[in-house]
Amino acid sequence: MLKILPMDSFPKPKLFASRCLGFESCRYDGGIIHDAFIDKLKPYVEVITVCPEKKIELGVPRDPVRLVIQNNRKHMYQPATGRDITDRMESFTNEYLDKLEDVDGFILKHKSPSCGLGSVKIFSGFEGKVQHSRGAGLFGEAVMKKFAGLPVEDEGRLRNFSIREHFLTRLFTIAAFRELKKQGKMKDLVDFHSNNKMLFMAYNQKQMRELGRITANPDHLNTQEVISQYESHMLGLLKTMPRFTSWINMIQHAFGFISDDLEAGEKKFFLNSIEEYRDERIPLSVLIKLLNSYALRFNQDYLLRQTFLNPFPLELVDITDSGKGRNL
Numbered sequence: 578m579l580k581i582l583p584m585d586s587f588p589k590p591k592l593f594a595s596r597c598l599g600f601e602s603c604r605y606d607g608g609i610i611h612d613a614f615i616d617k618l619k620p621y622v623e624v625i626t627v628c629p630e631k632k633i634e635l636g637v638p639r640d641p642v643r644l645v646i647q648n649n650r651k652h653m654y655q656p657a658t659g660r661d662i663t664d665r666m667e668s669f670t671n672e673y674l675d676k677l678e679d680v681d682g683f684i685l686k687h688k689s690p691s692c693g694l695g696s697v698k699i700f701s702g703f704e705g706k707v708q709h710s711r712g713a714g715l716f717g718e719a720v721m722k723k724f725a726g727l728p729v730e731d732e733g734r735l736r737n738f739s740i741r742e743h744f745l746t747r748l749f750t751i752a753a754f755r756e757l758k759k760q761g762k763m764k765d766l767v768d769f770h771s772n773n774k775m776l777f778m779a780y781n782q783k784q785m786r787e788l789g790r791i792t793a794n795p796d797h798l799n800t801q802e803v804i805s806q807y808e809s810h811m812l813g814l815l816k817t818m819p820r821f822t823s824w825i826n827m828i829q830h831a832f833g834f835i836s837d838d839l840e841a842g843e844k845k846f847f848l849n850s851i852e853e854y855r856d857e858r859i860p861l862s863v864l865i866k867l868l869n870s871y872a873l874r875f876n877q878d879y880l881l882r883q884t885f886l887n888p889f890p891l892e893l894v895d896i897t898d899s900g901k902g903r904n905l
């Protein structure tokens with residue numbers, strides 16, 4: 578029997594989502610976007626939603642807005658009415674984001690001049706019909722700036738399997754850390770670091786060691802200071818998706834905990850499986866499931882506590898992929 582954690586073993590992350598992503602028919606044409614991944618995620622998170630364009634009273638339905646570059650500044654412009662609504666959108670955004678607390682991650686609507694993160698068309702000049710470039714919407718850009726350490730994605734990029742797994746891993750790890758922060762106990766931090774050690778090793782071995790040093794608290798700082806230092810390093814560590822070679826290093830390290838107990842044939846099978854993963858013939862999850870089953874068989878408690886075995890609820894695993902592969 579594999580180790581499967583029940584849904585209530587995970588914290589409920591606080592997730593911000595653009596409101597048109599399945600929560601309200603608030604798009605410019607009165608429509609709503611139904612996204613299978615977000616629908617699946619709903620029972621596992623506490624969702625906060627807003628529609629910035631509705632909040633600044635553009636109405637539903639409304640004439641569409643676009644981003645334009647005028648006098649070297651990015652503006653939000655409504656061609657049908659000739660209105661420049663940049664200041665209204667910026668002041669709503671700043672006020673709203675300043676009040677947004679304890680959020681663990683964001684899913685924003687891609688290509689939107691308000692919520693988009695990087696693929697939004699930007700035109701040259703108010704009357705310009707020519708595309709100048711692509712960039713972020715006004716709300717999306719402010720989110721990325723203010724919440725730079727948190728996972729911020731759009732529903733388009735989350736169709737990629739690797740980006741989705743990385744997003745969910747960060748979201749649930751950060752939510753678990755937020756619970757720990759509320760309690761403010763050193764013992765919880767020590768346990769958190771111990772249980773996440775191998776996951777963090779896959780993300781960044783050097784930073785994982787630095788987190789260990791912070792947890793050991795050689796400078797005798799008070800608990801709040803230690804937790805705050807740990808948090809800022811951890812958010813940095815979790816930013817970049819591990820390369821497959823880093824996963825292999827971590828898997829080999831984890832295998833060291835049980836390899837002596839295995840028969841020669843089993844050892845060879847596992848080492849061959851690592852090579853199959855290296856050659857992209859099997860997914861990482863095969864290696865993780867094998868390790869999990871060995872850890873259960875030999876009652877390897879330290880391995881069984883490691884979060885890389887289940888970084889987020891199993892029900893959220895979905896092998897569908899946009900086809901862009903693992904090396905993004």
Ligand code: SF4
Nearest residue numbers: 596597628686689692
């Ligand atoms: S993308 Fe953002 S502004 Fe546009 S409808 Fe959706 S929530 Fe509203």
